[in-house]
Amino acid sequence: MKKLFRRIVFATDFSRGARPAMERAFALARWTGAELVVVHVLLPVSPLPGNGAVLPRLYDEIEAAIRKTGQKSMEKLLAQARRQRIRVTGRLVGGLPVEAINAAARRARADLIVTGTHGRQGIRRILLGSVAAGVVAGAPCPVLTVRSRAS
Secondary structure (H helix, E strand, O other), X not given: OOOOOOEEEEEOOOOHHHHHHHHHHHHHHHHHOOEXXXXXXXXXXXXXXXXXXXXXXXXXXXXXXXXXXHHHHHHHHHHHHHHXXXXXXXXXXXXXXXXXHHHHHHHHOOOEEEEXXXXXXXXXXXXHOOHHHHHHHHOOOOEEEEEOOOO
């Protein structure tokens, strides 16, 4: 019998709103015995207002702080998954969220991507965009979107 899922990618920003998607990804991984690959996109450091000049050392310090925060959050989430006896790995990736998530899913040869969504509509969606919609549009496999409880 073929496994339903061998590898599930869970894309997260570690926010409280991503928790329902995390719970669903954990449940699916436990139920199917799939490996869970947690992906977090480290957003690039934005230029500062004004002339946008950032001293190289300051830029490196900001980037290192972003990576350290992401790594700490990743380690907590991985430990939580392991306590539930889920085979799990984590990947911190750079780039724009939609492209980085879909590229990570391709590299992992994912059978499913699980991600949260805020469920924004209308002008809020136009102004703020939708990472989940972009992932669905370009994903190499099926995508399960899970609304945050605040939606």
